[in-house]
Amino acid sequence: MEHKTIVLTEKIPIGISLCAMGGPVRYNGKGIDVLSALGREKNDFIFCPVCPECQAGLGVTRDPVHLSGGTGEQVWTGEAEVKNRAGRLVTKEMKEGSLESLEVLRRCNAKAFIYMDGSPSCGVYRTTLKNTRRGNPPGVFGSLLLSEGFFLIPSSDLQSPLKWWDWRRRLLAFTWFSSHKLSSMQELYEAWYALKFICQELDNTWAREMGRTLASLGKADFAQFEPSFRAQVLDLLRRPSTTVKMTNSLWKHYSHYRKQRGKKVEEINSPEFKRNVTTIAKELMKMERTAFDDDFLFGASPVIYRDPHRLKAKEERAAGSTEQQES
Ligand code: SF4
Structure with missing residues (x-):
């Protein structure tokens, strides 16, 4: 899937x-x-x-x-x-x-x-x-x-574009997960898949441990495990990242995107490239937009907000290109 x-x-x-x-x-x-x-x-x-x-x-x-x-x-x-x-x-x-x-x-x-x-x-x-x-x-x-x-x-x-980008993406993930109802282990695994990359960036040791714990649980453990899982993830999402972590995460996810989709995004530079925080924020936003337009999960920013009108325009564009391909 x-x-x-x-x-x-x-x-x-x-x-x-x-x-x-x-x-x-x-x-x-x-x-x-x-x-x-x-x-x-x-x-x-x-x-x-x-x-x-x-x-x-x-x-x-x-x-x-x-x-x-x-x-x-x-x-x-x-x-x-x-x-x-x-x-x-x-x-x-x-x-x-x-x-x-x-x-x-x-x-x-x-x-x-x-x-x-x-x-x-x-x-x-x-x-x-x-x-x-x-x-x-x-x-x-x-x-x-x-x-x-x-x-x-x-x-x-x-006042800092990069710090705000970090707060915004964590806020959106926090908001989504706070109200996202889970009723089975399967749903919990799916939520974890959406959030695990940002969690890995924020605290890799904790995220790896959580991955191991989840692998050892069975369906029957859901009710007992879910509240503590939710509380721990929400708590982690409150914590800011760092410039180095965000830059590395951008490159990791962009490399994955390039491999999967066979497309380059000219505006995204490798981690060694010397740029300021404003440029890194622009690259992250570009990756966010690219992933959204291409129906791809950008794990560093798994939840975004889109105005319903812009969303409709995207769906119409997608429907138009499908029709063109079929005719
Ligand atoms: S109480 Fe809060 S909102 Fe009011 S002036 Fe002080 S810092 Fe600002």
């Missing part, structure tokens, strides 16, 4: 810190539009902006807030507080603002979130912007997102 790229035709909802979408809602009334770096690709998603500090009723402009006595997680357990620069306690407001923001994300059905790092609210790995201090991560809202299992994307990574 030949495997093809999996195509999603519904836009994925993604939550985002409102200030990262350009909303002038930071304490100083500023924002930064990280989405502009995506160009037209921005239209492939539904963005759901929230600002927990605004939702807390702190207003713009406001005194900046900070965590006091512990992390954002400890704010939820009562071991830490949130204070503003004037020393006023705003813990209760911040918790309410964060819970209401989470509710908005739930209504939007968002399972992913683009967060502004360095914020005591939305930050995940840093809660201060000062280079010398990382604060007490995660932030109050960041802590909620972590505990809810969100697919978390740092907003600064949208």
Whole structure:
């Protein structure tokens, strides 16, 4: 059986810190539009902006807030507080603002979130912007997102075409697999075939071990094994790759494509070729498009989104060429 790229035709909802979408809602009334770096690709998603500090009723402009006595997680357990620069306690407001923001994300059905790092609210790995201090991560809202299992994307990574490509392909695979129902070992093997190449790229040792485990299981093991399999794969898909791994993976899959289809893609260079990350991102996108047009599974990016109109156009082109061949 030949495997093809999996195509999603519904836009994925993604939550985002409102200030990262350009909303002038930071304490100083500023924002930064990280989405502009995506160009037209921005239209492939539904963005759901929230600002927990605004939702807390702190207003713009406001005194900046900070965590006091512990992390954002400890704010939820009562071991830490949130204070503003004037020393006023705003813990209760911040918790309410964060819970209401989470509710908005739930209504939007968002399972992913683009967060502004360095914020005591939305930050995940840093809660201060000062280079010398990382604060007490995660932030109050960041802590909620972590505990809810969100697919978390740092907003600064949208500025790099290669990092964004990596986040996007993992997000699409994550979204597809999160809602892909499995009811037998056979279906689990098929899902694994679609995802194993990206898993191998992200953590080869883990993926090989998983391959061996799957080979040793029988049909009767499905119900017991499926939840842990799903959790482990989804967890791995949250982890970023590296430039070297992505470049090698591109070459591996392109070489396979060339062998299978007997076609070259002029724009794709060998791993030794010296190029910058923008060029590597372009090559990866070219391979994605080529694989999709040629009904081929590009294992490094097994799930893509296509607007239903573009998909229909492709089907019509394919039907047209079949008719020509037959006549
Ligand atoms: S980081 Fe979060 S809480 Fe702070 S301004 Fe941006 S959206 Fe609002």
